[in-house]
Amino acid sequence: MSRDDGAAMPWLRRKPARRFSAQPLAGAVPAPLWLPAGCALALIVLPVLGLLGRIDPTRLPALLTSPAALAALKLSLQTALASTALSLLLGGPLAVVLARSKLPGLRVLRALVLLPLVLPPVVGGLALLYLLGRTGPFGDLLESAGVTIPYTTTAVVLAQTFVAMPFLVVGLEGTLRTSGAHYERIAATLGAGPWLTFRRITVPLLLPGLGSSLVLTFARALGEFGATITFAGSLQGVTRTLPLAIYTQAQSDVDAAVAMSLLLIAIALLVIVAARPKAVEGRA
Template sequence: MTAALRRRSGPALPRLLWAPAVMGLALVALPLVGLVVRTDLAELPARVTSPGAVAALWLSVRTAAISTLLCLLLGGPLAVVLARGRVPGRNVVRALVLLPLVLPPVVGGLALLYLLGRTGLAGQVFHAAGIRIPYTTAAVVLAQTFVAMPFLVVGLEGALRTANGRYEAVAATLGARPWTVFRRVTVPLVLPALGSGLVLCFARALGEFGATITFAGSLQGVTRTLPLEVYLLAETDVDGAVAVSLLLVVVAVAVVALARPRGCDDTPRPVHGASS
């Protein structure tokens, strides 16, 4: 009985790990507790249902969903190519892909502005064709995608590198075409990592601020997402900013909790056939 329980619960952890682990949890959780304590619960419903907050929430959810889809369509293939393909200068390419993780978001917004702005490298062509990207909803989506896509690429590439490639090799030797192998073998192997990466992308896009305000501005109903609404309220209505901040926290927690794939749960499973 005791041996079976040990196998199920895993190896014992060193006691020295518990103190810093609790401190790390406190560092993340206690500021949120302070936010809840600071919130006026009596006025909370009125503040979070104000026209500005509702419009910002709807815009944030909509643009974050579109950004997550773009991360899947662009970042997914990029991760597969980096993990499985023969890419010249792969380390340089990987460093470029991961750069938004370490760049301040404001710098990313400036980079997008000087690429797609009216006098930017590509923006001049778009402007000549009558297409304006900065300070539009499309700019919000691009800014969110810029900062969120590395989260998908990192997780998915790592999963592809650690996945057993024998199944793909067997499918190829049996005559399956590359696209069939990718669709029927590769994708199911990394599906938990893909789902987890998409959840992280959505959460990151939902909370994006710096690149958005630099590249898209803050136009109500057009580019003013929920983080920008919090920033503006903090200058004029602190209680309103706290209430909307709590709304953003609740939405982010709900997304991570409900959309997290079951395959990402690392809780040890019971060992079948273990003696009781």
């Protein structure tokens, strides 16, 4: 068709092809979900804002620098770091066993490992107390050797490890399962032994998930309350961590309890932000 024909008969002109947006519609949020999502966010955020409105901000520095608050914060950080290190020392190998071994009853073993995630923490504290206390089977042996664990700082670390270690095990096991075992099989075919394969292949595979798992383990240990107060008690400077200090102060000085609660919330937010990699935002 010539240009003159097109001018004489405009109905013969081809319509330009319709361009579609490059943005996929599948990623759009359905409108009915916004209301319950907003209610869920309000349920989380509004109580925290209520704490902020409960206290005079000018009193925060004095309340947070009181001897009781500083002692509780120091003890919390020390015990949370110790329990995180203990969780890595014990939970790291356990994650490898769960992800790579062919033990019979592995599903039951995994369920036992995850049990502290669903149990009330006070139940874990009672279990530790009746295991390592004076009347417990191991506690009697420890007492005869002159070692006492309940109501000591060691008891705080053990209680925090009991409730926090599953977070590390779950994170590392998931990393190993998604990374696959073909690199380890290749190393075995090349003559590498199990220990060499673990050091050179398995440990590097664990590194991508190790950071976030450690941070979440630390956060859970830092906020532990039920198992700690049951197994370790609440002795200032010895076993009274920040959550226990909040509970104690709430009965006598509400403003001090609110101030320490805000401090714990601020630390938890920093930990959560550090644990959430930017790659998660990049996938959105």
